[in-house]
Amino acid sequence: MSSNGDTVLVNGVETSSISVTDRGLAYGDGLFETLRVRDGQIPLWNYHKNRLQSGCQRLGIKLQLDLLEAELEQLLSPAAHAVTPNQLIKVIITRGSGKRGYSPEGVDNPTRILFCSDYAIPHPDCYHAGAAVRICATRLGTNPLLAGIKHLNRLEQVIARSEWSNEYAEGLMRDLRGHVVDGTMSSFFVVKGGQLLAADLSHSGVAGVMRNFILEHAERLGFIPQIRSLELEELFDAEEMFICNSVFGIWPVRLLVDDTGDLRTQTQWSSGFPVAKKFQSLVASTLFPQ
């Protein structure tokens, strides 16, 4: 374990480097997951595992799940998490090292990279008071082939995230048609006419594991979620909005701002976020005690 408390395993070996010939570097040829660890457990592991397996299948990468799970166990050992109950493990799976050229033929030794670090939630006030969220000028491209999976081709998110500094907790991205699809690092839900709405992800975006958890559990809270294309205007007119991911959980949106056009449009919510609070309680009782 390094001096700052971080541990990195590459194919089970503690190291801080990977080969320059890794296709994760050359082409973004791989996938990742960011796991929140609580008291030595990964409450959403099954969701992460499903997405990772489905992504590997779509990219034709042979995930060695038994080795990955053994390495996670190693990082989750009591000694490893004794210092702090809150940790993050970022898992990167690449297709492995290869010779020159795009062809993945004969490249069948994937690289597993696990970063374990202590974790303090940024913007801790957002959980109760709500988050300030902006609309990004950067658009998501249209790519049904890669939509949904959490691959390493993330330049769109990098460029979108460079639009602001710390004045907002998150930015939402539209696709080329103007539909709002995804946050740069989170998913979002809209409450409208008492309905729970989530964005359609068939053309772009990442199928967030917390989004999946919420979709699967919504009925317990009296919602039949609708997944469809969402116009920007529908967000500004919403009764309530919240963003979510597997790391921070659920944050109500208190302010949504679009200053990408000639006029600044914004909506503030101060209703007490009743729907977001219900889902926060669900997450707190089943996954992450706050």
Added chain:
Amino acid sequence: MSSNGDTVLVNGVETSSISVTDRGLAYGDGLFETLRVRDGQIPLWNYHKNRLQSGCQRLGIKLQLDLLEAELEQLLSPAAHAVTPNQLIKVIITRGSGKRGYSPEGVDNPTRILFCSDYAIPHPDCYHAGAAVRICATRLGTNPLLAGIKHLNRLEQVIARSEWSNEYAEGLMRDLRGHVVDGTMSSFFVVKGGQLLAADLSHSGVAGVMRNFILEHAERLGFIPQIRSLELEELFDAEEMFICNSVFGIWPVRLLVDDTGDLRTQTQWSSGFPVAKKFQSLVASTLFPQ
């Protein structure tokens, strides 16, 4: 220099690894160029440099061009290329190492990775006899933000290239509207009605340096190239086609096959490839003697 004749420099230091925290790995947050070296020179360097600079500008990466050029000089020293006159240098520029999260704020120490290796052109028969080329089922997504630059988000090319093994020299990719945009690792030109046509790259594709060279020099050979959307049918009806990149130069297309639909469509050309040969001569006399 390693035993197999390859040399890798990372920020000027011989090594075979990079930090696991490099954003090139995490997000494909960077760019690359593949330079053909001939007798210790990089004939298309100005074209590569321009594309790299423009890409870095679009991604907000501070390219240290003076350091990069010094490192290229080091690899091009007489001692380094004495063994073989044909070498390739692949240059990767990433935004550098960063902390967790997409924000590039404060990440201002880009990583320069230079791989120098001996080089034998694959499919050496294609130069004279022409290449067999297929139409890929994999489509290029639409992304004006990233179109043209040679960034590290290359999953589309990886997936397209996995469609075939060695029976074709290249595959051409269509966008979501069906327009043919780009090869997986090359650009293409179509000769039709005596006109030279190249694909529009404003929504996807890579602005190939050999493509740029040809566009700039076409008038010397009596062509005013047209850059526009190209339908698949136009390729099958063409008088001639050729593909090109900075490594293999120009290859006539002898066979174009589309077997992605219910019927197999194909065109064979056996005209002697007069236009491709003219451009090959131009390249041979100004850049790469064959």
